[in-house]
Amino acid sequence: MSNEGDSVPTEPADNSQVEDCAGASSLQVPASIPVHPDSPTAEVVGSNLSQLAIKRAYNELGESEATRAVALTALRELVTNDAQLSCRTDNAFLIKFLRHRKFNVEGAHQKIRAYLQVRNTMSDVFANFNxxxxxxxxxxxxxxxxxxxxxxxxxxxxxxxxxxxxxxxxxxxxxxxxxxxxxxxxxxxxxxxxxxxxxxxxxxxxxxxxxxxxxxxxxxxxxxxxxxxxxxxxxxxxxxxxxxxxxxxxxxxxxxxxxxxxxxxxxxxxxxxxxxxxxxxxxxxxxxxxxxxxxxxxxxxxxxxxxxxxxxxxxxxxxxxxxxxxxxxxxxxxxx
CATH class of the missing domain: 3.40.525.10 (CRAL-TRIO lipid binding domain)
Structure with a gap:
């Protein structure tokens, strides 16, 4: 999916729950990562957005229930098959990068790589990063x-x-x-x-x-x-x-x-x-x-x-x- 030019559904996404499409991962990261109480869980990504955010996500990012589900599945596959990444594959993690890259799946994949690679190049900053x-x-x-x-x-x-x-x-x-x-x-x-x-x-x-x-x-x-x-x-x-x-x-x-x-x-x-x-x-x-x-x-x-x-x-x-x-x-x- 690209930033621009791709068609999006004719109706904006509503505020209903999206099906969890999280898959199994062989990566050495906890399968059940602790989720902060105010965070979207894998099952409810997109369901807590305000009407303002729903419209903006649709109009500016190309996000709807349909595009979200397809993109999450595609990004999860890219991340899982990337031998250099040992990272989360839950929806709550992946959606952040898809939204940032306007649902350009490869762009989101590269953003995740940058997100983790900087922890190596700036190890002094990311030591005790909490x-x-x-x-x-x-x-x-x-x-x-x-x-x-x-x-x-x-x-x-x-x-x-x-x-x-x-x-x-x-x-x-x-x-x-x-x-x-x-x-x-x-x-x-x-x-x-x-x-x-x-x-x-x-x-x-x-x-x-x-x-x-x-x-x-x-x-x-x-x-x-x-x-x-x-x-x-x-x-x-x-x-x-x-x-x-x-x-x-x-x-x-x-x-x-x-x-x-x-x-x-x-x-x-x-x-x-x-x-x-x-x-x-x-x-x-x-x-x-x-x-x-x-x-x-x-x-x-x-x-x-x-x-x-x-x-x-x-x-x-x-x-x-x-x-x-x-x-x-x-x-x-x-x-x-």
């Missing part, structure tokens, strides 16, 4: 990252990063990259995120030359691109920039070559304008403090500030995700 391995960052720098609890009007997950909160002497580039990877891995367990993608909000207040030079060393931004863009099946739909200032303007000219032309078009630079940000993202979804000046309810705002990643659906520090990461990390790309 919530425990990023606990020091999430607890020690609670304002650095935030996954907002409500989605925007397009159904996208809102991912916030306060760049100025990064202490590059206390948090290494490897630790930072590992944290981003773990957060995105957890976020991609939600089907809505697989279909609708994510919007990233970067508060650049406090960005320093020390941080910029630290990111420039060891090709950090190139490594970030390798993990987020080339390996993880995440659809980054928008990047919102706040309070960049002159330092960022200079740095962006230096590093923008790492962004594709399509991604550069998705960058929205709001500068110091709260009104511009609110035009793009509803204030009720945003934290109360500057520069977001949102109207999020106070209880949620307090939870995000004082108990980040300890409650809610992204409670990575609660221990609830540990078994999932342990099993998922057993997958391997076998080098020739």
């Amino acid at each position: 919530p425990g391995g990023v606990r020091a960052v999430l607890e020690g720098y609670p304002n650095l990252f935030c996954l907002l609890p409500e989605r925007d009007s397009e159904g996208r997950l809102l991912v916030m990063c306060r760049v100025g909160a990064w202490d590059c002497d206390g948090v290494s580039r490897t630790d930072l990259l590992r944290t981003v990877g773990v957060l995105m891995e957890a976020a991609l367990e939600e089907e809505e995120t697989q279909v609708n993608g994510v919007s990233v909000i970067l508060d650049l207040h406090g960005l320093s030359w020390h941080q910029i030079l630290t990111m420039k060393r060891d090709s950090y931004l190139k490594r970030l691109k390798e993990v987020v863009s080339k390996a993880l099946p995440v659809r980054v739909k928008q990047i919102h920039l706040m309070r960049g200032g002159r330092i960022f303007d200079v740095a962006f000219k230096i590093f923008s070559f790492l962004l594709s032309a399509k991604m550069r078009q998705r960058v929205l630079n709001h500068g110091p304008s709260v009104a511009s940000l609110h035009k793009a993202i509803e204030p009720r979804l945003l934290p109360i403090e500057q520069p977001f000046c949102g109207t999020m309810d106070s209880h949620t705002d307090e939870s995000l500030r004082l108990r980040p990643f300890k409650e809610g659906r992204f409670d990575l520090l609660s221990g609830r995700w540990d078994a999932w990461f342990e099993a998922n990390n057993k997958q391997k790309f076998l080098e020739n």
